[in-house]
Amino acid sequence: MSAAEFDMVIVGAGPAGIAAAHEAVNVGLTVCVVDEQDAPGGQIYRDVERVAMERAHDLDVLGADYKYGFGLVDGLHASKVKHFAGHTVWQIERDGTVWCSDGNKAKCIKGRRVMLATGAMERPVPVPGWTLPGVMTAGAAQILMKSAGMVPSGPIAICGSGPLLLLIADQLVRAGANIAVLAETTTFADYVRAAPHLLRALKAFDYLQKGMAMRRRIKAAGVKIVSGISALEVVGSEKAEGVSFKAGAKTHRIDASTVLLHQGVVPNTQATRQLRLEHLWHAQQHYWYPKTGRHGSTEAAAIYIAGDGAGINGARAAEAAGRLTALEVACSLDAISRENFDLKAAPWQSELDHHQAVRPLLDAMFRPPAEILNPPNDSTIVCRCEEVTAGDIREAARLGAPGPNQLKAFLRAGMGPCQGRMCGLTVTEVLAAAHGTSPAQIGAYRIRPPLKPLSLAELADMEAGDSDVTLGSPSSGP
Amino acid sequence: MLKRRHNDGKVVTITVDGETVEARAGESVAAAVLAHTEGATRTTPVSGAPRAPYCMMGVCFECLMEIDGQPNRQGCMVRVTDGMSVRRQQGARDMETSS
Structure with missing residues (x-):
């Protein structure tokens, strides 16, 4: 028995991955999506089907942008896309071989092309006390709302910066959570630095409007907001008991049993690093991103990247980028002509441009402070x-x-x-x-397989496996 | 500690360190444990420091737990099922219990 083969193997079922899968199937490619979670949506639309169908009250809390994801993931089951849900990818080869496991059995899948849509993760926020129980990322609190309808029960301190910080504070307000403070590291100087990008960002006025509306609602709910904070620490011995920070000349100490930290999101580069792709440093946002060419192509001919894993642009941009990459892949496999590509790509390109217009403003405004870096x-x-x-x-x-x-x-x-x-x-x-x-x-850590731990039992029960495919082939070596 | 905003949803019974705990279908093991316990969900192998889930999306590995006899599982990536047995890990995982 040989490894399952597809024209396109997509790693990750977030917006980029799902959109790419739909587009690729539409132009006649055979497609499989491998995803660690057992339901599609990635982190941004995590559990959106379950929430839309069974937990309407949480849908109201999470808002329209989350609900939007239901339309995207809904078609996946009915489509011709093979969805390997609950499969963790632990090694990828430059020739398009993808190794994964469903938790019981390892498996080998081959793609003529592989598109990585492994998305973003929140930037870790190393401040004194950040390892204490009760400290989580703001995104973790959002995932708990999405996947379990849960909110922290005690007073919450929300600390950091970025658009997601405001969104999650707004959602927590709607969920009736007890927010002790929203402490922002963003300073007046950050706004001044961002100002020159305002004109371009006006093209995506919907983003700016949303941001202003969120801030208004959080204020209207009576949440204490402190801006321009520094010297953030989590206070506590066995668990978080509160936060302390400086704002102006004043030192604040605020009690909280849950502390949510956030300093924006960064590409999750584990898979692209394991593939030994070239990475570049984003000097303004202080993160690594893999070098990509036309519509997500890379130096490895079989490997493409779309979405936030290639650089942070947000969910809607990821969706457009996923579609463009799928069309590019189809073109490279001669499934569509270049003329046909241009025709199909045009609307997605303008969609992508729209969602990218706000990014220079956000990148300049929400920079992680030096003391976090x-x-x-x-x-x-x-x-x-x-x-x-x-x-x-x-x-x-x-x-x-x-x-x-x-x-x-x-x-x-x-x-x-x-x-x-x-x-x-x-x-x-x-x-x-x-x-x-x-x-x-x-430079950065060298990342080696397995990307996620797998047990020897999973490896021993390996399904398929071509005789010409051996573990530790050249591209995975040190 | 976490609370459920609504108590609807199918009840799923698990045990956490031998204690019977009611969770809801669809919740991750990490979420169910956080709704039941305040404070640490494990202690570290290096210094024995208390830790609890940090990212809830599979990247921080702070939610490592023993689930149905298998140690070092990511509690945030596994959904609860009826009769599931969860143990909090103290220090390094115990090689003896590994299945």
Whole structure:
């Protein structure tokens, strides 16, 4: 028995992945979508089918932009797309081989083309106390609303910056949660820096209108809002008991049993790193993104990338990008002509342009503050898994650790179960500052398979597997 | 600690460290445990520090739990099922219990 083969294997069932699958099937490609979750939607539309059909009260809380996702995912089951739900991808090869597991059995799938739509994750926010129980990302609280209709029961401190921070605060207000404070790191200087981008952003006035409306509603609900905060710390010993921060000349201490941290989202680059694709440094937003060419093509001919995994542009842009990439793939497989491509791509290109128009403004306005990027306090934990602090990293740099990969040998940073997802960006920043160079120069962790842990039993029960496909083939080597 | 905004939904009974806990169909194991417990859902292998789920989307690995005898499962990525047995991990996983 040989591995299942498809024209296009899509990794990730978020907006980019689903839109691409629909588009690819429409032009006659055989398509499969491999996704870690058992329901489509990604994180942005997580559990939207279940909420739309069974939990209307949560749909009202989550709002129209979430509800929109139902239309996108609804057609997936009826379509010709093969959906491998609940399948975790643990290795991808440059030739289009995708290794995954459903939790019981490992499996090998082959794509003539592979499109990665692995999306974004929230930027980890290393502040003193961020490892305490009761501290979560703001996105985690949103996922709990989406997937379980749950809200934190005690007073909540929401701290950080970014459009998602406002959205989640607004949703929590509607859900009747008890918000003790919304503390924003955004300063007046950030708004001034963003101002020159306002004209272009006006093309996407709907985004600006939404942002202003959210802020109005949060204020109207009586939530205490403090802006321009710094020196954020989570207070507590065994669990979070509150936050402290500075605003102007004043130090605030606010009780809270749940602390939600957020500093924007960054591409999840584990899969693109494992593929050894070239990555670039986004100097303004301080994240890595894989280098892509025309409509998500990469230096590896069989590998394409669409959506936030290629650079942050938001869900609606991801959807348009997914469709464009699917058409590009179809073109590369001669399923459609270049003329036909131009015809089909035009509406999605203008859709993409619209949703990207607001991005320069947002990127300039919501920049993670320096004290989040390179934690000044030596005792702040950076690598949560191995409990490595900012001070440990600075000391290792002084002893000669030149980069993130050498740092592993000094401190085991990045070698725990999360495989560097939580500390990677911070380690790069701390080392860059310690060596007086740039993050782009310092580089990032080398990511090796398996991308997610799998048991030996899963591997031993491997389905299929062509004789010419062997584990540890050249592209996966060190 | 978390609360359910509504108590409708199908009840699913699981055990958490041997204690019977009512969850709702569709919830992740991590969510069900957070609705039941305040504070730590595990302690770390390195220093024994208390931890609880941080990201709820499968990237932080703070929600590692033993689920139906299998240690180091991501509690945020697994939905509750009737009769499921969940154990909070203290320190490193126990090799003996691995199935």
